[in-house]
Amino acid sequence: MNSKFQPNAIPAASFGIGEVVRHRLLDFRGVIFDVDPEFDNTEEWYQAIPEKIRPAKNQPFYHLLAENAESSYVAYVSQQNLVRDEEGEPVDHPAIASLFEAFDGARYTLRREHRH
Template structure:
């Protein structure tokens, strides 16, 4: 039986990491883990994963995180379409990448 998963967070939504101390912007969503060959633990394997553009003290960085470790950040509203177009390149599939880091 195939299980259908629905992503909890959408593109442009601001989230925060439950275990680390950063907030970030969701820029891409995978229905299940699609990262490097070393797979996540069994608790994380069958859930959506997100590419999150996180902000550090001096610069931004890209994080690949399981849905279970993220939570919505109600203090900050999602970006609107004009803001996304200003800060990101967006391909035909809807994948977002920071303008400084083109989509491959």
Template sequence: MSLVHTARFSIGQIVRHRDDAFRGVVMDVDPAYDGPASETGGISPAQPFYRVFATGEDGGFIAYAAEDVLEGDDARLAPADERRWFTIDAHGHHAPLDMRLH
């Protein structure tokens, strides 16, 4: 029997790394780690992992993070970052300007 995890965060949701390494918008969810087994850094690969479009002073970047190190963030992104990188639906979910929300 296999264990099925339910993702805690949804596509378009704003999250932050619990160590404040970054904050950004969830762009994709993998049900488990999608990479070389040697690169989990001691984090269990048997949990959802997220591709997060993170914003910073130098622009945006993609982070790949385990669910255990992410927290939901109710704060909004800076208005300039929102206009530069995203469209926002009526529920506050974000999507890149060139993608549609799921």
């Protein structure tokens, strides 16, 4: 068997904890605070996404402390719908200070007490 081809293989995560990303289709950005290797939310949540833009489940999904022009919130986003944020600006979310320390223009440093 060719070890490079695994038909049901889940792609590796492209983004890491503390990285600032932007949604590819929707107007929001955020900082990653957790990663699921594949979809790990409810079927109801998944089915609520319009079928035309519903992502595949067999890819990493990211938990974000997110912001848009109106508010801050927690988002759950598939890898296919994220791109690196090039703004270089911090994310405005009230929970950031409890999880992260310094921001270097591209990513936040996870607080020591949250590191594994």
